[in-house]
Amino acid sequence: QVQLQESGPGLVKPSGTLSLTCGVSGGSISSSNWWTWVRQPPGKGLEWIGEVWHSGSTNYNPSLKSRVTISVDKSKNQFSLEMSSVTAADTAVYYCAYSSGWWRIDNWGQGTLVTVSS
Amino acid sequence: EIVLTQSPGTLSLSPGERATLSCRTSQSVTSKYLAWYQQKPGQAPRLLIYGTSNRATGIPDRVSGSGSGTDFTLTISRLEPEDFAVYYCQLYDNSRYTFGQGTKLEIK
Numbered sequence: 001q002v003q004l005q006e007s008g009p010g011l012v013k014p015s016g017t018l019s020l021t022c023g024v025s026g027g028s029i030s031s032s033n034w035w036t037w038v039r040q041p042p043g044k045g046l047e048w049i050g051e052v053w054h055s056g057s058t059n060y061n062p063s064l065k066s067r068v069t070i071s072v073d074k075s076k077n078q079f080s081l082e083m084s085s086v087t088a089a090d091t092a093v094y095y096c097a098y099s100s101g102w103w104r105i106d107n108w109g110q111g112t113l114v115t116v117s118s
Numbered sequence: 119e120i121v122l123t124q125s126p127g128t129l130s131l132s133p134g135e136r137a138t139l140s141c142r143t144s145q146s147v148t149s150k151y152l153a154w155y156q157q158k159p160g161q162a163p164r165l166l167i168y169g170t171s172n173r174a175t176g177i178p179d180r181v182s183g184s185g186s187g188t189d190f191t192l193t194i195s196r197l198e199p200e201d202f203a204v205y206y207c208q209l210y211d212n213s214r215y216t217f218g219q220g221t222k223l224e225i226k
Contacts, residue, residue, distance in 0.1 A: 038215075046155075046163065046206055048215035059213040062119075095162055102169055103210035104153040108162035 002027035004096045004109035012090075012116050018083040022096030022109060029072055030054040033106075034099040035079040037070060039092040040111075047092075051099070052079055086116045120145050120211050122218035130226040137194040139221045141207030146187045151210040154183055154192045157220075158203045166205075167192060199225075 008020035022035070029035065037049040050060035052070040060068055069082045083090060097108040121144040131137055141152070149170040155163040165174040167183035170190060180195040194201050202225050207218040 036215075045219050046208075046217040048217065061214055097162075102172075103151045104165055104168035104174075105155075105163075105208070105215070106165055106174075108164075111162050 006096050006109045006112040018086050020081045023078045029077045036097045037081045038095045041092045088116050091116045124218035124221045128222045130224050132226045133197050139192040141190040143188045153208045155206045156203045
């Protein structure tokens with residue numbers, strides 16, 4: 001089964017850019033999966049951020065679309081999340097995940113906590 | 119945007135009892151787009167049910183999903199200690215995912 005691992009800074013300054021990478025192992029980033037980011041503020045529920053296909057095609061949460069870019073790096077077998085103009089409200093555990101179809105999210109990384117603070 | 123409302127917010131039951139969790143959508147939806155997840159503290163969510171009633175790999179048959187239109191249900195027939203967690207329903211609509219706010223299933 002495909003395994004996912006998030007990496008990136010755990011602390012980002014307000015108004016800065018959050019950048020995370022998700023390494024894919026046990027499978028190819030070019031396989032027929034949608035590669036996905038979901039976040040969860042401490043003690044709260046899940047919020048879908050967006051997804052990317054290996055071709056680079058993307059779908060985003062309309063509420064975040066203006067600040068988010070999700071991309072694929074085939075050479076490194078990984079995909080990435082960039083979120084600009086962050087505030088404390090963006091403090092959350094960020095999960096990378098994938099969907100192999102059937103409009104579900106099959107498997108998730110362990111998640112990484114990103115705190116927005118000066 | 120379709121809103122998912124889960125009820126109850128918290129459900130207190132004992133091992134061996136039956137749990138019934140509800141997910142209501144603000145508009146009628148296609149059943150194949152509705153899924154359920156379990157999340158334990160400090161862990162990532164785990165897919166339980168997809169397409170309203172299809173169990174994901176490794177999910178025991180005491181876990182089942184049903185529903186149609188705007189009303190969907192996750193049922194756990196005989197609660198085991200490992201079932202106490204938070205459960206989320208999820209809808210895929212208009213090229214995006216939306217989650218319910220979650221139901222916490224706690225030991226009574």
